Amino acid sequence: MTTIAVITGSVRPGRAGSAVARWIAEKVNEVDGVDARVLELADFDLPVFAEEVPPMMAPAKDPAAVAWNKALAGFDAYIFVTPEYNHSVPGALKNAIDFITPSVLANRAIGLVGYSYSAGHRPIEHLRAILVNFTTGVVGPQVNLHLATDFAGGVFAPAAFHDGEVAALVKALVAQDGALAALR
Numbered sequence: 087m088t089t090i091a092v093i094t095g096s097v098r099p100g101r102a103g104s105a106v107a108r109w110i111a112e113k114v115n116e117v118d119g120v121d122a123r124v125l126e127l128a129d130f131d132l133p134v135f136a137e138e139v140p141p142m143m144a145p146a147k148d149p150a151a152v153a154w155n156k157a158l159a160g161f162d163a164y165i166f167v168t169p170e171y172n173h174s175v176p177g178a179l180k181n182a183i184d185f186i187t188p189s190v191l192a193n194r195a196i197g198l199v200g201y202s203y204s205a206g207h208r209p210i211e212h213l214r215a216i217l218v219n220f221t222t223g224v225v226g227p228q229v230n231l232h233l234a235t236d237f238a239g240g241v242f243a244p245a246a247f248h249d250g251e252v253a254a255l256v257k258a259l260v261a262q263d264g265a266l267a268a269l270r
C-alpha cells in the first residue's frame with residue numbers, strides 16, 4: 087500500500103485548489119494499492135516563517151508548524167497541488183515548505199499538479215527546483231490543468247484526457263515509492 091497526502095497549495099477562501107485536490111485524491115483512490123488523503127494547507131494557519139533556527143538544523147517550534155509536520159509525517163508519497171501566482175507557486179505554499187523538517191520528506195515519492203491560465207507549468211518547474219533541496223524522488227509525470235478549459239465558467243470540469251495524466255502520475259509514484267522504501 088502506498089499512502090499519499092494530496093496537499094493544496096493555496097489558502098484563500100474560494101480557492102480552486104480544494105476542488106482540484108479532491109478530484110486528484112478521488113482519481114488516485116480508484117487505483118488498487120494506494121490510499122490518498124487531502125491535506126488542506128489553510129487548515130494549519132501557518133504564520134510567516136520566523137524560526138530562530140532553519141528546519142534542517144532543528145524542527146520548527148511554532149505550534150502550527152509542529153502540527154503541519156505531524157500531519158505530513160508518515161506518508162509514503164506526496165502530491166503538491168499548486169496554482170500559479172505571479173509565474174510561481176503561492177507564497178503560502180513556499181512558506182509551508184520552508185517549515186518542513188527535511189526528514190519528513192526524505193526518500194519519499196513526490197508528484198506535482200499545477201493549474202493556471204498557462205496550465206501550471208511554471209509553478210511546477212519552480213517546485214521541482216525547490217524540492218530538490220529535500221532529497222526526494224519527484225517523479226516526471228505531472229498533471230497540468232488549464233483555467234480556461236478545465237474550469238470553464240468557474241466550474242471545475244477537467245477534460246477526460248487528464249485521467250490518463252493522473253494514472254501515469256500514480257504509476258510513477260508507486261514505482262518510486264517501491265524503490266525508495268529501502269532507503270527510509
Ligand SMILES: Cc1cc2nc3c(=O)[nH]c(=O)nc-3n(C[C@H](O)[C@H](O)[C@H](O)COP(=O)(O)O)c2cc1C
Pocket residue numbers: 096097098100101102103104169170171172173174201202203204233
Ligand atoms: C496573487 C495572484 C497571482 C496570480 N498570478 C497568475 C499568473 O501569474 N499566471 C496565471 O495564469 N494565473 C495567475 N493567477 C490566477 C490564478 O492562477 C487563479 O486565480 C487560480 O484560481 C488560483 O488558485 P486558487 O483559486 O486555488 O487560489 C494569479 C492569482 C493570484 C491570486
